[in-house]
Amino acid sequence: MNEKELLAERFEAERAQLRAVAYRMLGSVAEGEDAVQEAWLKLGRSDVSEVRNLGAWLTTVVGRVCLDMLRSRASRREDPLSEGEERLRLPDPVVSGLAPIDPEREILVADSVGIALMVVLDTLSPAERLAFVLHDMFDVPFDEIARILGRTAASTRQLASRARRRVQGVAPAADTDVARKREVVNAFVTASRSGDFEALLTVLDPEVVARSDGGTLVPSILRHGAADVASQAVTFARFAADARLVLVNGTPGVVSFAEDRPLAVMSFTIRDGRITGLDILTDPSRLVALGLAL
Numbered sequence: 001m002n003e004k005e006l007l008a009e010r011f012e013a014e015r016a017q018l019r020a021v022a023y024r025m026l027g028s029v030a031e032g033e034d035a036v037q038e039a040w041l042k043l044g045r046s047d048v049s050e051v052r053n054l055g056a057w058l059t060t061v062v063g064r065v066c067l068d069m070l071r072s073r074a075s076r077r078e079d080p081l082s083e084g085e086e087r088l089r090l091p092d093p094v095v096s097g098l099a100p101i102d103p104e105r106e107i108l109v110a111d112s113v114g115i116a117l118m119v120v121l122d123t124l125s126p127a128e129r130l131a132f133v134l135h136d137m138f139d140v141p142f143d144e145i146a147r148i149l150g151r152t153a154a155s156t157r158q159l160a161s162r163a164r165r166r167v168q169g170v171a172p173a174a175d176t177d178v179a180r181k182r183e184v185v186n187a188f189v190t191a192s193r194s195g196d197f198e199a200l201l202t203v204l205d206p207e208v209v210a211r212s213d214g215g216t217l218v219p220s221i222l223r224h225g226a227a228d229v230a231s232q233a234v235t236f237a238r239f240a241a242d243a244r245l246v247l248v249n250g251t252p253g254v255v256s257f258a259e260d261r262p263l264a265v266m267s268f269t270i271r272d273g274r275i276t277g278l279d280i281l282t283d284p285s286r287l288v289a290l291g292l293a294l
Contacts, residue, residue, distance in 0.1 A: 007048075011040055014055045018062050024133045025066035027091030027118050030289070035065045056140070063134050064148050070126035088220040090213040090281050091118035093265045095255060095290060097246035113137075114249045115267035115279045119211075120170045124163050131156050132163035175270045182252040184270050185245060189254060192237035200230035205274040215283030229278065239263065255292055262292040 018039060022032030039061045051057045093115055121129055127149055134140035146156040175181055184203055191199035204226040212221040223229050237243075240256035240263050247253065254266040265287065269277030281287065 007043065010054055011043060011058070014058050017055065018058055021059055021062050021133065021138060022066055023092075023094075024113060024118075024121065024137060025063065025129060026069060027122060029092045029094070031069060032066075035062050035069065038062075038065045056144070059134070059138060059140060060144055060148055063130055063140070063145070067126050067130050067148065070129065074126065088211055088213050088222065089122075090211065090279055091115060091122065092286070093248045093253070093267060093281055093290070094250075095246050095248055095253070095265060095292060097244070114174070114251055114269065116174070116269045116277050117167070118249070119279065120167050123170070124166065127151075128159050128163040128166075131160035132167065135160045136164060173271075174276075175273065178252065180273065181268070181270045182245065184273060184275060185252045185254060185268055188233070188268070188275060189243050189245070192233040193243070195234050195237070197230055197234060200233055201226050203275055204229055205271070205276040208274075208276055208278065210278040210280065212280040213283055215285060218282060218284075221280075236264070260293070262287045262290070265290070265292070 022035040210223040242257040248267040
């Protein structure tokens with residue numbers, strides 16, 4: 001095996017981890033793939049003979065590429081999700097359960113990085129997101145992150161601390177019992193199908209928030225409160241001939257179909273046995289890109 005082939009083999013060994021970093025940074029599977037590909041091109045142009053830890057080196061490269069992509073988004077005014085905006089954009093969901101498990105896709109959300117957390121990450125500045133993701137999720141030392149940002153290690157530590165407080169304040173810990181969460185989601189689906197408004201109220205937190213991303217052509221929806229969300233769930237269920245329980249970012253969720261065509265991917269945040277958040281992707285073009293099929 002020559003040097004180029006050996007380097008390619010070492011890169012492939014790191015690819016799944018790099019994709020996980022890029023997904024958390026960008027909230028987009030496709031853009032994450034672009035960032036990882038850019039890291040591969042960078043590797044081909046660099047002398048890494050003195051690099052002791054290639055995985056760490058590649059992680060920082062992907063982090064730098066993602067930082068540039070996030071800053072480019074901001075310059076194009078593609079702002080993060082905000083409840084005050086007319087158009088909401090949810091991160092790409094990672095769906096499993098409709099087909100045999102793809103180990104690399106499972107690694108993307110191995111530590112249950114749910115859609116709700118990804119939404120909060122979108123509210124951080126690019127520098128805050130980089131510091132939080134690389135340090136808190138991947139244990140990259142602050143001095144290495146500081147070199148990417150062109151800051152001191154102390155100021156980088158402050159960035160991560162500020163991001164951590166925002167994440168903990170907006171996305172407090174949810175229930176972790178997967179079997180119990182599956183029961184709650186199943187109860188929600190059953191009640192929606194049967195139009196049982198009272199049953200829906202029993203599984204919805206009184207202050208539940210539902211966000212729907214319909215893309216550029218379909219109006220987005222933001223609903224507050226159990227009664228409002230229950231009414232919308234009953235209405236939507238009339239159009240969905242089939243609803244399948246799946247895993248969305250590692251936690252129980254739902255994909256709804258009509259005539260074998262995906263209508264929506266639903267991600268649930270469940271706390272104390274009740275649904276506190278419901279994130280729904282209904283954008284037709286993005287659903288097609290997910291490759292969902294019965």
